[in-house]
Amino acid sequence: MTTDQGLPNKIDDIKEVPSIPTFTFDASRGRFFRLLLINSALTLITIGIYRFWARTRIRRFMWHHVRILGDPLEYTGTGAELFLGFLIVLAVLFPLGLVYSAIAGLVPPDRVWLQLGLEIAYYTVIIGLIHIGLYRMWRYRLSRTVWRGIRFSLQGSTWSYLKLALLWDVLWILSLGFLMPWRETTLWRYQIQHTRFGQEAFKFHSSPQTLLRPWLMVWLTGMVFLISAGLLGYVITNQGQFEIKFTTDVGPEFRGLFVTALVMLSAALLTLPFTYFYFLICLTRWKISGLSLAGARFHCDLRFGRLLAFAGLAVALIGVFMCIAAVALVLWGMPIYTDDKANPFLLFLGGFFAFVMLTTIVPTIWMTIFSFEAVKQTVLRTSMDQPLALERAAQAADAGPRTGEGFADAFDLGGGF
Amino acid sequence: MTHQGAFNDGKTAARRNVTLLIDGDALLICRADDGTEAARWPLVEIRRIGTSSERPQRFGKINDDARLTLNTDDDGTWLATACPKLNKRDAGRVRWPVWTGAGVLAVISVLGLVFFLLPGAAALLTGAIPVSLEMRIGSAYRDQLLDLAARFDGNGSPVQCRNPDGLRILQKRADEIASLVESPFPIQITVVRFPIANAFALPGGHVLILSELIKTAKSGDEVIGVLAHEIAHVVRRDAMQASMKSAGSALLVSLLIGNVVGGAMLAGGASAIIEGGYSRDAEAASDFIAVTALNQLGLSARPLADFLERIEKDEDSSNIMPTFLSTHPSGTDRARDIRALSQAVGRAMNAYDWRTLQKICD
Incomplete structure (x- = not known):
């Protein structure tokens, strides 16, 4: 424990085991579902303006139900901050567009290399903005996350992160995606080493080798997919049927190749979601298990099977919902569509409702079933070897950025949260 | 205690x-x-x-x-019970000048995007679209409009007017004008039974003439004048640019209101309002191209001017569509300019052809 002056004691004093589990999660799925429904309705009524406040309410809910040594995390961000960040993005959009079109106007259209360079520069800027947006999003969220009155924060410079991220993007592309574990290690280490709880800095210990096996599974299935798709394309073009008229009527000399490619392609397509999902689980486990704070190590043993089951359940429910929606659309919409005298406005209304259903109900199902469980399992499956070390952290002076996530929000990088 | x-x-x-x-x-x-x-x-x-x-x-x-x-x-x-302001929400760290500044800049930026960058980008992108693709887009667009017209019509009879003699008269003049102005697309004319006097140039060389236009016209020359104007839009690829602009503004609107609430749907409606039809410049340029072509063919462009003036008066009295949806603004000014440019005096068709054309929907 600490003394009354708030000075931390030696590590030996805090090796005692606390009487309560370090990380617990006590949210109710029903309440979360209700919150999502209310958010959807309010967002709909306000034609989208409410989405910043909706997101804030979701975060406040989720944060609040993560308890560390019995005390909840607190989310202190506001919807107004997110809205202001959005306004700032809007404000820079026009100048950015102006600069781009000015440069584009200067490049003569017949200079192919210059045009190509312009294209590359354009995509570099877009990807760069995404990286900047992500880093600033982490900074904002950490600065608004409080435990026992002590703030988290993200130090480091956005520019250094951007340079690092772009460099590894290039290496990643040049290696045809193979270097993913090394890219993840470098970027996550940069982020973690600049993450603070109060004045305590986090450290990261894991090596990329752990990630190699799960990533190889994704990478190989991906390669099989690309190669078989290429083969299939080759067969079809050589049959002179590259037009949209895709038929299975293939000449005898290509038949074997065609069937092989088709089988490989279907196998890869069926396997890829599973290998990628497995990789994501391993990645989360690896990211958390490499952490340490004030000498105390984190450990995470998130399981693959349970989350896969919940993902499957969510997908199945969404499928059932879509089937019901499709049947309803046919039963209700077809008579109107085929009736030439029907009011076109009714058709528009039907389309609008179908769209609203798709864009609000589907994410709601996914978040209630899967995202909720993913957060819950990640929290419950995380532990620390000396949790009381957390209590040693002292407050830092920096209060974090003043506005919300801006670009990250515009590109919707938050994954629903 | x-x-x-x-x-x-x-x-x-x-x-x-x-x-x-x-x-x-x-x-x-x-x-x-x-x-x-x-x-x-x-x-x-x-x-x-x-x-x-x-x-x-x-x-x-x-x-x-x-x-x-x-x-x-x-x-x-x-x-x-002892704390009077327990649930008060305290003001954030951001003060109102920052809010005002960000708000004003955001509005300026969005306006700049809509009225300045979007048209420029649309023109740039249209240049990059191959002619064959634009023709395919135009066909799909025409089929959709025909379907919509059939719904409006509602009595089940075909809305497309197919009288071959009438179509031949229009097509002959259209081909002459198109080759004169070096159209990248062959002109494909569709006449639709519809109670509004209007004509549209769609992407890819499709020209849609509504039957009411032929009914309102006092002579065949007026119809040919309008046709020349629409062909000028075809050559300038104005319709394709407008679709590009529409797609761009839909993207912008869905960014503004977020993609949560059927954004794209609302975006479609909103972008139609943003564009409002072709700009004055596009109309003036098309008029210029049309009149030049008519002059070269020895045809008078004055009937086109007469028609524009008459249509504008009619629209004032029976306003079916709100003006922001009308594609042909400021008729009187345009008529004046067209008369000033018109040099030839020839007639586009004789009385027999005109009677044939009037029966195109029968």
Whole structure:
């Protein structure tokens, strides 16, 4: 424990085991579902303006139900901050567009290399903005996350992160995606080493080798997919049927190749979601298990099977919902569509409702079933070897950025949260 | 009477057991082990964290990182009744000049995107679209409009007018004009039974003439004049540019209102309002191309001017479509300019052809 002056004691004093589990999660799925429904309705009524406040309410809910040594995390961000960040993005959009079109106007259209360079520069800027947006999003969220009155924060410079991220993007592309574990290690280490709880800095210990096996599974299935798709394309073009008229009527000399490619392609397509999902689980486990704070190590043993089951359940429910929606659309919409005298406005209304259903109900199902469980399992499956070390952290002076996530929000990088 | 709780002083993450006592207008927070004062919170500055129903109850003080947690069995009523501003939302760190500035800049930026960058980008992108693709887009577009017209019509009879003699008369003049202005697309004319006097140039060389236009016209020359104008739009690829602009503004609107609420749907409607039809410049340029072509063919462009003026008067009296949806603004000004440019006096068709054309929908 600490003394009354708030000075931390030696590590030996805090090796005692606390009487309560370090990380617990006590949210109710029903309440979360209700919150999502209310958010959807309010967002709909306000034609989208409410989405910043909706997101804030979701975060406040989720944060609040993560308890560390019995005390909840607190989310202190506001919807107004997110809205202001959005306004700032809007404000820079026009100048950015102006600069781009000015440069584009200067490049003569017949200079192919210059045009190509312009294209590359354009995509570099877009990807760069995404990286900047992500880093600033982490900074904002950490600065608004409080435990026992002590703030988290993200130090480091956005520019250094951007340079690092772009460099590894290039290496990643040049290696045809193979270097993913090394890219993840470098970027996550940069982020973690600049993450603070109060004045305590986090450290990261894991090596990329752990990630190699799960990533190889994704990478190989991906390669099989690309190669078989290429083969299939080759067969079809050589049959002179590259037009949209895709038929299975293939000449005898290509038949074997065609069937092989088709089988490989279907196998890869069926396997890829599973290998990628497995990789994501391993990645989360690896990211958390490499952490340490004030000498105390984190450990995470998130399981693959349970989350896969919940993902499957969510997908199945969404499928059932879509089937019901499709049947309803046919039963209700077809008579109107085929009736030439029907009011076109009714058709528009039907389309609008179908769209609203798709864009609000589907994410709601996914978040209630899967995202909720993913957060819950990640929290419950995380532990620390000396949790009381957390209590040693002292407050830092920096209060974090003043506005919300801006670009990250515009590109919707938050994954629903 | 004293109460128990846990206190985080906002300086470290340590948790200390404390005893709590309301002392005048402040809450006295004392350490449980030695009874010394840990903090003294004025009651007006105490705020609740979370809701009143949850346990344990948690409290903070404005502009302070310290936190107070009551025991789980304590519903906090004793403290809640004593604190006058427990649920007040305090102003954020951002002050109103920043808000105003960001708001104004955001509005300027969006306006700049809509009225300045989008048209430019649309022109740039249209140049990059191959002719064959634009023709395919145009066909799909025409089929959709025909379907829509059939719905409006509602009596089940075909809305497309297919009288071959009438179509031949139009097509012959259209081909002459198109080859003169070096159209990248062959002109494909569709005449639709519809009670509005209008004509449209669609992407890819499709020209849609509504039957009411032929009914309203006083002579075949007026119809050919309008046709020449639409062909000029075809050559300038104005319709394709408008679709590009529409797609761009749909993207922008869905960014503005977020993609949560059927954004694209609303975006479609909103973008139609944003574009409003071709700009004055596009109309003037098309008029110029049309009149030049008519002059070269030895045909008078004055009937086109007459027609524009008459249509504008009619529209004032029976306004079916709101003006922002009308693709041909400011008829009187355009008629004046067209008359000034017109040099030839020839007629586009004789009385027999005109009668044939009038029967195109029969």
